[in-house]
Amino acid sequence: MDKIAVLIPCYNEEKTIGKVVADARQALPEAVIYVYDNNSKDKTVELAQKAGAVIRHERKQGKGNVIRRMFREIDALCYIMIDGDDTYPLEYARVMADKVLLENSDMVVGDRLSSTYYQENKRPFHNMGNSLVKSSINMLFHSEIQDIMTGYRAFSYQFVKSFPVLSKGFEIETEMTIHAVYNNMQVDNVIVNYRDRPEGSESKLNTYSDGIRVLNTILKMFRQYKPLAYFTLLAVLLTVLSAAFFIPVFWEFWKTGMVDKFPTLIVCGFVELAAIQSVFAGLILHNLGVKERRDFELQLNDIQERLERKK
Incomplete structure (x- = not known):
């Protein structure tokens, strides 16, 4: 060495x-x-x-x-x-x-x-x-x-x-x-x-x-390293997008009691579902990342032992 x-x-x-x-x-x-x-x-x-x-x-x-x-x-x-x-x-x-x-x-x-x-x-x-x-x-x-x-x-x-x-x-x-x-x-x-x-x-x-x-x-x-923050940010963006299209539909319903734009309402629902899935994906990947951090610390211990042997 x-x-x-x-x-x-x-x-x-x-x-x-x-x-x-x-x-x-x-x-x-x-x-x-x-x-x-x-x-x-x-x-x-x-x-x-x-x-x-x-x-x-x-x-x-x-x-x-x-x-x-x-x-x-x-x-x-x-x-x-x-x-x-x-x-x-x-x-x-x-x-x-x-x-x-x-x-x-x-x-x-x-x-x-x-x-x-x-x-x-x-x-x-x-x-x-x-x-x-x-x-x-x-x-x-x-x-x-x-x-x-x-x-x-x-x-x-x-x-x-x-x-x-x-x-x-x-x-x-x-x-x-x-x-x-x-x-x-x-x-x-x-x-x-x-x-x-x-x-x-x-x-x-x-x-x-x-x-x-x-x-x-x-x-x-x-x-990869900050999945919870990344997918939460994505969820916020999707929620804002969904709300932007939902508000006019809701406003029309409030005034008339009718929903004329069902396709838009359905798309808003699917976009919000994607936002919820993003949050859960971030939570799962975050927990996997915590496990990887623990494994990495153990890997460092193994590397240190190998270094001592090489010395």
């Missing part, structure tokens, strides 16, 4: 990967540095190997797929995950690792948004998207995470081995954050500087398609 493993997912990062590996070796000389290549078509693998990294491969395209492979294959007391584009300085890696190794943090978030991100990033929709996602997650899950979508993080062994990777792409960071918050794991923020990509290095993010995927992930996670 490694003490510290630096995990670098890469796809066509020949402009920067050599520097990132060298900086990691300087910041954490005791760490093993893993570069996971995701079908790069340039010299990423050659330059990373020359810089001293251990090279491994993930053939399924997508950052989520790469991280799934990393978390399955690597055993370490502390994991530092960083992008290969040289946008995050490695000088903060020691502080982040110490929070995991010495302060029992499960996840340490490299917070770009509280420092230089908004000045360095030249894509206004990315800035707006980061703020929107941050506000949404913190409001829905009552958390205080300062940067939801940062690619600079540190993890404990317990987090890595208990995290079910479901996302395939860049929405993986959002999924990580919700998993940690929902399961009451210790999450710390470390403010880090951010610098934009150097000239000639191209981002793999698509502002619109990846943004939609992240928002879909938030909605999906809200439904």
Whole structure:
């Protein structure tokens, strides 16, 4: 088992990967540095190997797929995950690792948004998207995470081995954050500087398609992790819709004693039945979620025992 493993997912990062590996070796000389290549078509693998990294491969395209492979294959007391584009300085890696190794943090978030991100990033929709996602997650899950979508993080062994990777792409960071918050794991923020990509290095993010995927992930996670709130909100919306169509029918009945719009009345009844079913669905899923939380705590105990044996 490694003490510290630096995990670098890469796809066509020949402009920067050599520097990132060298900086990691300087910041954490005791760490093993893993570069996971995701079908790069340039010299990423050659330059990373020359810089001293251990090279491994993930053939399924997508950052989520790469991280799934990393978390399955690597055993370490502390994991530092960083992008290969040289946008995050490695000088903060020691502080982040110490929070995991010495302060029992499960996840340490490299917070770009509280420092230089908004000045360095030249894509206004990315800035707006980061703020929107941050506000949404913190409001829905009552958390205080300062940067939801940062690619600079540190993890404990317990987090890595208990995290079910479901996302395939860049929405993986959002999924990580919700998993940690929902399961009451210790999450710390470390403010880090951010610098934009150097000239000639191209981002793999698509502002619109990846943004939609992240928002879909938030909605999906809200439904899965907060089913009672989600289905109660749905029930309220259905009730409002039913009432909006029922009031004119009731008003006509009040004045004339006649119901002329039976089809509308019938539809209102079915919509309200759907609202009631939504509430019960939320209650059932909420109770199942409580059971999953209990099972998760037992799973953490098993992971801790496995960690002790590996030590």
